[in-house]
Each structure stands twice: as C-alpha cells, then as structure tokens.
Amino acid sequence: MDTLQFTLSATLFLLSAALLAIFTTKRRHPPGPFALPIIGHLHLLGPKLHHTFHQLSNRYGPLIQLHLGSIPCVVVSTPELAKEFLKTHELIFSSRKHSTAIDIVTYDSSFAFSPYGPYWKFIKKLCTYELLGARNLNHFQPIRTLEVKHFLQLLMQKAKLGESVNVTEELVKLTSNVISHMMLSIRCSENEGEAEAARTVVREVTQIFGEFDVADIIWLCKNFDFQGIKKRSEDIQRRYDALLEKIISDRENMRRSCGGGGEAKDFLDLLLDVMESGKTEVKFTREHLKALVLVINYEVVK
Structure with a gap:
C-alpha cells in the first residue's frame, strides 16, 4: 500500500510540475489561429494560398505560425521580415522541405534539396x-x-x-x-x-x-x-x-x-x-x- 501511495504521489507531483511549466513558460512562438488536432491549419487554406496568407496576416500580424498537418511553418508578410529570413538569416532558412518523391527519385542525394553543409x-x-x-x-x-x-x-x-x-x-x-x-x-x-x-x-x-x-x-x-x-x-x-x-x-x-x-x-x-x-x-x-x-x-x- 505504501508503494502505491508513493507512486500516486510521485505521478501527481510530476503532472503538476509539467502543467506549471506549460502555463508559466514565456511564449516564444509567433501568433496564429487555433490548430486542430492532426490536420493543424490545413482546413483554413483556400485554393489561392496568397489570399489565405494575406487574410491571416491582417488578423494575426506580419509574422504568424501555421501547422500544415504535422509540419510547423512560419509565414512572413512584410519586406523587412522577408529580408530577415532570406538574407540576414539565410543559412538557417535556406533548406528545402524534402518529400517522399524527392528522396526516392533523387536517390536521397539531391543537391537542390540538400541542407547547407x-x-x-x-x-x-x-x-x-x-x-x-x-x-x-x-x-x-x-x-x-x-x-x-x-x-x-x-x-x-x-x-x-x-x-x-x-x-x-x-x-x-x-x-x-x-x-x-x-x-x-x-x-x-x-x-x-x-x-x-x-x-x-x-x-x-x-x-x-x-x-x-x-x-x-x-x-x-x-x-x-x-x-x-x-x-x-x-x-x-x-x-x-x-x-x-x-x-x-x-x-x-x-x-x-x-x-x-x-x-x-x-x-x-x-x-x-x-x-x-x-x-x-x-x-x-x-x-x-x-x-x-x-x-x-x-x-x-x-
């Protein structure tokens, strides 16, 4: 019985600590709309993506985060922020997203899609x-x-x-x-x-x-x-x-x-x-x- 009580106490303590960390940690991600489980923000994307991004940026600001299914993405909507991503911090954001088709067709050795290195x-x-x-x-x-x-x-x-x-x-x-x-x-x-x-x-x-x-x-x-x-x-x-x-x-x-x-x-x-x-x-x-x-x-x- 003592062992069971100890286990329950330890579990409650860990859960409490995890919840406390979640609610007290300072948010560092860009703002964005509420994401649905599994599909993220895919339901918000229309046939004209640039129109969708424009509407979302008008609501949430020039820097927003979207989840395309399981993939987190950042959308920038001003020339100044685009310069930060594409020039100032170019090496961090220069890699292209791989896909199953790219890996198979290019022998998983593509130059165009390889990370900077x-x-x-x-x-x-x-x-x-x-x-x-x-x-x-x-x-x-x-x-x-x-x-x-x-x-x-x-x-x-x-x-x-x-x-x-x-x-x-x-x-x-x-x-x-x-x-x-x-x-x-x-x-x-x-x-x-x-x-x-x-x-x-x-x-x-x-x-x-x-x-x-x-x-x-x-x-x-x-x-x-x-x-x-x-x-x-x-x-x-x-x-x-x-x-x-x-x-x-x-x-x-x-x-x-x-x-x-x-x-x-x-x-x-x-x-x-x-x-x-x-x-x-x-x-x-x-x-x-x-x-x-x-x-x-x-x-x-x-």
Whole structure:
C-alpha cells in the first residue's frame, strides 16, 4: 500500500510540475489561429494560398505560425521580415522541405534539396567553376550558337508554311540540346526516341515534385501510400536509372578503351574523374552523379 501511495504521489507531483511549466513558460512562438488536432491549419487554406496568407496576416500580424498537418511553418508578410529570413538569416532558412518523391527519385542525394553543409558547398563549387566556368562556357559557345540557329530556322520554316509552333516545347528542346551536349556530349534531337523518353521522365519528375502528398504532411499517414505517389516515384526512378546507367556505362567503356586519360570533354567526364579519384572532401558516389544530372535537367524544364 505504501508503494502505491508513493507512486500516486510521485505521478501527481510530476503532472503538476509539467502543467506549471506549460502555463508559466514565456511564449516564444509567433501568433496564429487555433490548430486542430492532426490536420493543424490545413482546413483554413483556400485554393489561392496568397489570399489565405494575406487574410491571416491582417488578423494575426506580419509574422504568424501555421501547422500544415504535422509540419510547423512560419509565414512572413512584410519586406523587412522577408529580408530577415532570406538574407540576414539565410543559412538557417535556406533548406528545402524534402518529400517522399524527392528522396526516392533523387536517390536521397539531391543537391537542390540538400541542407547547407559540406556536400552542398562541394557541389556548388563543382558546378560554378566547372560546368558554368568561363572555360566551359567559351568552349561550348559554338554549340549554343548552332542550337539557336536551328531554333530560328524552324520558326522561319513554320512561318513560311503558315503552321503553328509550340514555342514552349521548342524552347525546351533547345535548352535540352544545349545542356545535354555540355553534360553528356549528346544532342537530344539526334536520337528522338531516347530524347523523348528522357523528356517524359523529367516532365513526370517536375509534376510529382509539386504534388501534395498527405503522407508527407500528416504523420499518421506516413506509412501509407494513399495517392500512389511512392509507387509512381519508384517507377520514375527505375526508368530514369535505366536511361542514365546506359549512358554512364558506355562512357566508362570508352574511357577504358582510351586508357582513361585525357582532358574531360564534358561534365560527365568531370564527374567520373571526381568519383573515381576518391579524393573528394565529401562522399561522391554513382547515385550522387545521377541525382546531379537529374536535378540540372529538372531545373531546366521547370
């Protein structure tokens, strides 16, 4: 009996201390509307989010906290606060939210969605000084000029025939040809079958990255695939992996047949040199290479 009384007393004491701490602790979170269990403030969001945020900021102030399901978010509504978040404290708030689709499709190795740190800085330096460096940009200037001429010739031909042109689609082809030649020494238009398959995959990536996935928002649903996004992501990743694996394997065979030496002729050669050297300050694997190629193409199409 004494043991039971001691246990009850200790339990009451701990509960009292917890409640006292809750009610006496100074509130440090931004204000916001009352959140419902599980869904948070999802019920308040309308089809036009900027209108919803404007209405909430008029009521609760320029800095408010919302819970999108299980995810806490902060909404700022003035230029001064936006500067604090995006410039003054940029490193704290610069990371992007991951999703199931992003992790699966990018081998959980995405540069665009990785947090600020050694890997992000390494890839940024690699892209800035190699892919987008002055030497490579000058080296590939004839490629860009040629592709622009092809684009203008197509417009002129269509104009003479009085036919319509899907400018968006042709611009995507233009940028795809330039980027794929710089990265992989492949001109998409020369192999329309593989090129269309690659463009289809990238378009599907662009779409699925922007879809709302309830499993990423509400923690009770994290182990379920109600919308089939996980299954679709795995299918996209499988098809993309098969396309790029063939390109990488062919290039590796060619490098071996040539003795593996010589100057890198495109970004793929450079990445293979980095991967094979094993002397990088961060881990860089075949999956990192594939994810980087995908993200660059994704940013172009987006």
